[in-house]
Amino acid sequence: MKISGVIFDMDGTLLDSTEMWQGAAGRYIMSLRKTPASDLGAKTKAMTLDQLCSYLKSEYAIATTEEKIAKGFNTILREDYLASVDIKEYVPIILERFKQKGIAMCIATSTDKNIAGEILARLGIRDYFSHIVTCEEAGSGKEDPDVFIRAQQVLGTPKEETVVFEDGVLAVRGAKEAGFYVIAVADESEKENKEEIKKLADRYIESFEELM
Structure with a gap:
């Protein structure tokens, strides 16, 4: 070929970096003093960022915009990338x-x-x-x-x-x-x-x- x-x-x-990436949603939820589901990473690993933010906002009753959720998630993701990947x-x-x-x-x-x-x-x-x-x-x-x-x-x-x-x-x-x-x-x-x-x-x- x-x-x-x-x-x-x-x-x-x-x-x-897959384990770190899948764990980022859970770490974001914990930053809000909420408890993430044990299978959150598996459920969201194939989602786009927009899909992820919409899911988190609905599933965890987050009282802010999806744009702010995306900003918070990406902040955690970036920190983890630069620290450990x-x-x-x-x-x-x-x-x-x-x-x-x-x-x-x-x-x-x-x-x-x-x-x-x-x-x-x-x-x-x-x-x-x-x-x-x-x-x-x-x-x-x-x-x-x-x-x-x-x-x-x-x-x-x-x-x-x-x-x-x-x-x-x-x-x-x-x-x-x-x-x-x-x-x-x-x-x-x-x-x-x-x-x-x-x-x-x-x-x-x-x-x-x-x-x-």
């Missing part, structure tokens, strides 16, 4: 190899664009990506094809030559529905969905080392 472009998910694919092993090597081959790369993420750009810069890999495309911009979560289609359009590469790297079962399904070749990357947060992911994806890797 000829590869001209690559669309990377960020959390759980390039970064060891690291890159997955072999990612810098793979990114450099793709760059040397002239492959265009972008990010498709549920994370706020400014925060995503900041964490990628802190980890020294921001310049590998021409664009950061968010679910908020696409108007849908990763379970829908829209964010992947938007990412491919900004890359400007043919769909049949564009590969998507994802870790989540809903995102893998969305990328396949969009018509992309999908390489699924193992992540601890999706271990219960491993067999389904392997069936959905075109290829499944436990580590980026397998691509070296």
Whole structure:
């Protein structure tokens, strides 16, 4: 397969950040002196920021605007990113190899664009990506094809030559529905969905080392 472009998910694919990301909603709720449900992270992990804020406002009777909820959530998320998140092993090597081959790369993420750009810069890999495309911009979560289609359009590469790297079962399904070749990357947060992911994806890797 000829590869001209690559669309990377960020959390759980390039970064060891899924557990932190899923816990951010709970930490935000606790900051309001409320008790989050034990499965809050699982319920909200595939939501766009708008969907998440709407859900939190309704579910926890938060007496403020969704815009202020988003600001509070992103404040907690940014603090956690800058304090604890690291890159997955072999990612810098793979990114450099793709760059040397002239492959265009972008990010498709549920994370706020400014925060995503900041964490990628802190980890020294921001310049590998021409664009950061968010679910908020696409108007849908990763379970829908829209964010992947938007990412491919900004890359400007043919769909049949564009590969998507994802870790989540809903995102893998969305990328396949969009018509992309999908390489699924193992992540601890999706271990219960491993067999389904392997069936959905075109290829499944436990580590980026397998691509070296």
